[in-house]
Amino acid sequence: MKKKQAALAAALALGIAVPVAMAADPAREAILAAYAAQAKAEDAAFAAFSAERGRSLYMGPHQGGNPETNACAACHTGNPAATGRHRKTGRGIEPMAVSANRARFTDAGEVEKQFGRDCKNVLGRACTAREKGDFITFLSAQ
Structure with missing residues (x-):
């Protein structure tokens, strides 16, 4: 618990506003x-993460990655609270919005794994720490 409190204190010390949805989960706070x-x-x-930059990252479109998946919304839908669909397999994808999927962004290893795969697919490169934080900030408010 002390690590989680320290992570929240670090975020607040950097002047990062912690959205209400995020504040409900210490693991998400620590990741951010x-x-x-x-x-x-x-x-x-x-200075701080931006939900608007996170929204732009989610909605796209982007160049450099796979042209068929040039935005997160290509598979996850334009509504982050909706169930997405994998482009190739048709398999359902749990909603990205924290309001619809409280487990989102609570497992640091899983978060890094998803960013590692999906950033390369959508952007053609790894995401920066700022982009990851912006993305989580946007989806935490959805």
Whole structure:
């Protein structure tokens, strides 16, 4: 519990507003705090995550990745609270919005695994810590 409280304190110290949906889960807070610290280390001018930048990342379109999946919304739908569908397999994908899927962004290993795979597919490169934090911030408010 002390690690989670320290992560929240770090996020608040960096001036990051913690959305209500996020505040309900210490694991999500810790993940966001870790991305904030990394973003600050990568860019001293980093001040806070942006839900609007996260929305743009989610909605796309982007160039550089797979043209058929040039946005997260291509598989996850334009409504993050809706069930998505895998483009190739047709398998259902749990909603991305925290309001519809409270388990989203609570397992650091799973979060990194998904970003590692999906950023390359959508953007053609790895996501930055700021992009990851923006993305989680947007979906935490949905």
